[in-house]
Amino acid sequence: MQSEEWKIVQKKKTRQPTINVSPMIKKNHNFQYLNRDSKKKVYGNNVTQISSKDVIYFIEEKMKALNKSVFFKELKEMIYCQFLPPNRPTLVDIVCYGIGSIEKSNKSQYQFALMLLFKNIFQITGKVYAYDPVLSQVDIEVLTHYNVESIKINEKAKRIVTNQTLFYMPHCPLGLYNNLIKANWDRIKLKDIIIVGNRLEFYTERTTAFLESKAPYIIPISFLMILQSLLFPSTTITIPDNIFNDLCCQWFPIDKVDAYERDSEFWILKQELDEDPEII
Template identity: 30%
Template structure:
């Protein structure tokens, strides 16, 4: 029954994918896998699949909420249709492992198997967890509060309408030039967060969001009339290597774990026990 409800949103969201794929071509992430050598290449470009990972937080109770259902539908469409140019090689230079690479250009296409998409929301019930498992997604068993290290694996985080603390925690868990340059965050606009909060509050309560603003590139999520309340204030964020390197060196010296007072409106559900930042292979 729940899976049938996903059909209509999937059909309606098809048109959103084209501008998204085009926008994400600005993101140049070095994939974790390399193309397999082939002696016979007839095409001008060589396409190879690169297995990135995806992590989804806070999608909500999709069995009863239309907005959450549409966000889940887009996630499935995103995993299926996403095609992003991540590497282009024109054959120039002398660092080649085989002669055939010297005469072709190639690029990787990002394709994320559903089993490489990790998903969690503390509000999921048993039926929703069962549906997600049936869909082939990997349901996390613990509340990470966003404190997940990518462990050098290029990763796309899908976090629509999550609390600012969740983004702050995620940035802290990956607070290095190397890690941040391999991440994409689809979620609340960082520019929007900056505009809504006083500077002193942003710097005090969400210091990692505040410090990364100058190292961030952001593209607004394409808006459609039917989905204004579903993806409003949503943007794609990535962290270009050159921009990160240009940040002051002291940006990276302080790496204290975020702590929040009980009075703060975090808009996240806290974990019931203390835990260290998990790795992508743990679930």
């Protein structure tokens, strides 16, 4: 009787049958790849094939970890106070740039998991889009599983908004933020944007000449104070601190943007001298 009871284990009840994660993979979340394109990992003398089901399992585990964390609890409270109606109109879409390969990066899996939680918090009624030049076939399958539409071309973040949109851009190059703002350099469109990404005020610590040549749209945003930001709370020991460090929720308050409504010189399009070499 004892051996029969041992066969009915809790793992079999809780494991999602559609995922069927390899036990070897399940035990080794932080695996090392043989090379950039390989889908095989080495554990001692064993070589194991990774699939989209394995990556989905990793993401589900990270979503659970985030949900239980103090970091996410504080982040939710911040969002509820600042971003949900009646403070702002309802967000419709999410556009995700530069998240990396979900298949190949533990960091990308955490960032993607947080984006999925944002989708639920903001009750997104439109679509979720994603683009990164390093996305693999496994990544595309994972995106499809979560109803995230892969952007087929490199937009370089020059997407013009047509509704309230959350741009999810953790740790992207400076040029991408500049391109996004330039594409929507209009007092109506700017009010439809929330950016989750690097703290843009950080770049004002660089020389003005650098910003004028690489990212001229960062200068009026930071110096003229039409951008408002809330820094992410600190992560805890259960979540690596390099994943969400120095990230902000950033937006353009209506009253601050409208203050420049009649300033035609302010809204003149600016020309970059050089494109950011790190831009995707």
